[in-house]
Amino acid sequence: MDLGAITKYSALHAKPNGLILQYGTAGFRTKAEHLDHVMFRMGLLAVLRSKQTKSTIGVMVTASHNPEEDNGVKLVDPLGEMLAPSWEEHATCLANAEEQDMQRVLIDISEKEAVNLQQDAFVVIGRDTRPSSEKLSQSVIDGVTVLGGQFHDYGLLTTPQLHYMVYCRNTGGRYGKATIEGYYQKLSKAFVELTKQASCSGDEYRSLKVDCANGIGALKLREMEHYFSQGLSVQLFNDGSKGKLNHLCGADFVKSHQKPPQGMEIKSNERCCSFDGDADRIVYYYHDADGHFHLIDGDKIATLISSFLKELLVEIGESLNIGVVQTAYANGSSTRYLEEVMKAAGDAISDMLVIEAILALKGLTVQQWDALYTDLPNRQLKVQVADRRVISTTNAERQAVTPPGLQEAINDLVKKYKLSRAFVRPSGTEDVVRVYAEADSQESADHLAHEVSLAVFQLAGGIGERPQPGF
Ligand code: MG
Numbered sequence: 001m002d003l004g005a006i007t008k009y010s011a012l013h014a015k016p017n018g019l020i021l022q023y024g025t026a027g028f029r030t031k032a033e034h035l036d037h038v039m040f041r042m043g044l045l046a047v048l049r050s051k052q053t054k055s056t057i058g059v060m061v062t063a064s065h066n067p068e069e070d071n072g073v074k075l076v077d078p079l080g081e082m083l084a085p086s087w088e089e090h091a092t093c094l095a096n097a098e099e100q101d102m103q104r105v106l107i108d109i110s111e112k113e114a115v116n117l118q119q120d121a122f123v124v125i126g127r128d129t130r131p132s133s134e135k136l137s138q139s140v141i142d143g144v145t146v147l148g149g150q151f152h153d154y155g156l157l158t159t160p161q162l163h164y165m166v167y168c169r170n171t172g173g174r175y176g177k178a179t180i181e182g183y184y185q186k187l188s189k190a191f192v193e194l195t196k197q198a199s200c201s202g203d204e205y206r207s208l209k210v211d212c213a214n215g216i217g218a219l220k221l222r223e224m225e226h227y228f229s230q231g232l233s234v235q236l237f238n239d240g241s242k243g244k245l246n247h248l249c250g251a252d253f254v255k256s257h258q259k260p261p262q263g264m265e266i267k268s269n270e271r272c273c274s275f276d277g278d279a280d281r282i283v284y285y286y287h288d289a290d291g292h293f294h295l296i297d298g299d300k301i302a303t304l305i306s307s308f309l310k311e312l313l314v315e316i317g318e319s320l321n322i323g324v325v326q327t328a329y330a331n332g333s334s335t336r337y338l339e340e341v342m343k344a345a346g347d348a349i350s351d352m353l354v355i356e357a358i359l360a361l362k363g364l365t366v367q368q369w370d371a372l373y374t375d376l377p378n379r380q381l382k383v384q385v386a387d388r389r390v391i392s393t394t395n396a397e398r399q400a401v402t403p404p405g406l407q408e409a410i411n412d413l414v415k416k417y418k419l420s421r422a423f424v425r426p427s428g429t430e431d432v433v434r435v436y437a438e439a440d441s442q443e444s445a446d447h448l449a450h451e452v453s454l455a456v457f458q459l460a461g462g463i464g465e466r467p468q469p470g471f
Contacts, residue, residue: 001110001117001147003103006044009146010102013040013139023091024428025082027074029063032132035071039136041094042073043123043143044106049087050121050149052113053078057121058166059144060159061137062128062278065213065252068245071132073140074159080167082344086113121149124165124178126157128216128278129240154180158216158279160347180223188227191353195231198360207233208356209272211261213250214240217279217348224349232356237264251276251283251348259293260285271359271366275348282348284355286366296370301355304369308358376419378438379449385433386461388426397425409455417444422452424460433460 015037021028028038042059050057058076066072075083075091083091090109097105110117123144127133137153144151154165161183168178176186212218218239225234238249238261246253249261251274260266261274266287273284284296359369385391392402400407406424414420420439427434433456437449446469453467 001106003106005146006106007099007103009142010037010040010099013037013142014099015097020096021092022429023083023088023095026064026428027060027072027083028091028095029066029070029072029429031069032063032071032130032136035073035132035136036139038095039073039139040143041097041102042075042091043140043145043149044147045087045091045094045109045143046075046123046140047121047144047147047149048090048106048109048113048115049075049077049083050123051117051119052115054119055122056166056169057123058162059123059125059137059140060157060162060278061126061133061140062159062216063130064159064278064280065246065250065276068130068247071130071136073136076163076166076344078166078170080163080344121147122169123149123151124154124162124169125151126154126159126162126165128159128245129156129214129219130245156216156219158220158347158349160280160350161220163344163347180220184224184227187350187353188224191228191357192231194357195360198357198363206231206360207235207271208352209235209237209264209266209270210352211237211249211254211264211272211274212239212279213253213261213275213277214238214243214245214247215250215275215277215279217275220279221349228353231360232353237261246277250274251281254285255283255295255297258295260287269365269367273352279348280346282346282351284366286370288367294367294370296366300370300372301351303372304358305354307372308362376438376440377442377445378436379442379445380437381435381449381453381467382427383433383435383453383456383460383462383467384464385431385456386463388431388433390460391424391426391433391456393423393425398423400424403459403461406455406459409459410452413448413451413455417448420444420448422448424452424456431463 013036016034019034021030046057046059055078060074060076063070063072077083094105125137125140127137141151141153164183165178168176176182218236221234221236254261254274266272268287268289271286273282275282286294288294390403391400393399394401410422414422418440422437424433424435435449435452435456437445437452439445439448450467450469457467
């Protein structure tokens with residue numbers, strides 16, 4: 001490690017005084033203007049992680065569904081998964097170290113993780129379409145180079161495409177070619193093969209409106225379109241030609257406002273979907289004949305895919321139970337599972353193609369798909385706390401281990417309602433505890449959510465006003 005060079009280059013990517021950031025499940029995210037030093041340092045960290053795992057590591061510059069002024073960075077581990085938790089801590093330490101402590105922190109990490117500094121390192125880098133992303137990814141490259149790492153800059157990529165590249169490179173090409181062409185061909189070939197078997201190939205099954213959140217998804221879907229066009233025609237909206245990234249569009253906007261994105265006209269029963277800003281998330285929706293909006297997200301997507309796979313297994317006489325996602329994490333928590341746990345793994349483009357193939361094969365319209373599965377009424381609330389770290393959970397975040405007494409209180413409250421369930425979990429980025437409750441009626445779900453919020457407020461150091469009933 002050339003500590004002199006690190007110090008010299010680090011000064012060119014100086015940390016603003018007093019700025020403290022935390023690496024969470026989404027990596028680092030904040031205003032782009034505060035991220036230069038973080039990018040440089042994540043370049044350094046990626047090299048150490050690459051040396052330790054003797055594998056290619058990915059660095060993605062994106063802030064997903066955040067506004068265009070923000071940016072962020074996350075590292076991708078060797079098999080395309082999220083960074084290991086112990087390295088998340090190293091990332092936080094390194095990002096927050098003052099200039100004079102940088103050398104020590106780097107040496108500490110290397111020693112703790114038994115990094116062989118003589119080992120070669122290789123890092124691949126991708127970025128979304130934000131105006132700040134190109135310069136910030138150059139800072140990542142500066143970090144990689146100063147520690148002697150080799151790199152390949154893929155430039156503009158969706159987050160899942162970078163995960164794909166990392167996985168391909170670390171499996172010696174067995175999974176696929178680590179090129180953008182390789183990604184398009186692999187996914188499209190599977191899609192076209194599958195849909196060839198569909199008996200219903202009327203127009204209804206073959207066209208889809210896609211809201212690309214004015215992000216990278218538009219660019220990549222345009223490039224990819226002709227590879228799968230014999231099975232599906234896509235009409236792109238919010239393709240970045242005029243609007244701002246994630247502004248009045250994208251999966252998060254559609255989900256939280258329960259309405260179509262700006263700029264998209266929907267006829268009744270027409271199938272539409274929205275990506276988020278880095279295309280690792282997708283939601284579907286439609287307007288029924290009365291003009292009512294219907295959202296189809298994580299739960300129903302999981303149900304469609306898992307029941308399809310299950311049928312295929314039954315067909316070939318395989319009894320393996322694959323309904324895990326659907327049963328163990330049913331309802332709101334399956335959404336949560338898909339959105340949070342599988343965040344490393346979600347891919348809007350690939351999900352879209354799987355869904356379109358299944359709908360075509362099964363001859364399902366969007367309303368028929370929507371009707372396959374009905375959610376129990378549920379309510380989600382947030383409670384402000386002084387320090388979210390007082391809450392720790394187990395069992396896929398469905399049970400609180402600390403603070404003492406909280407899980408017991410939740411258990412007692414749940415017993416009061418029919419078909420009920422509730423759990424709490426700390427936010428990944430702010431001092432907030434999220435409360436989820438479901439029950440046989442909306443009224444019961446609302447009551448239960450409120451009572452659980454009160455228990456959190458009392459037992460987990462709530463601040464501000466006590467949670468009030470009524471929504
Ligand atoms: Mg995203």
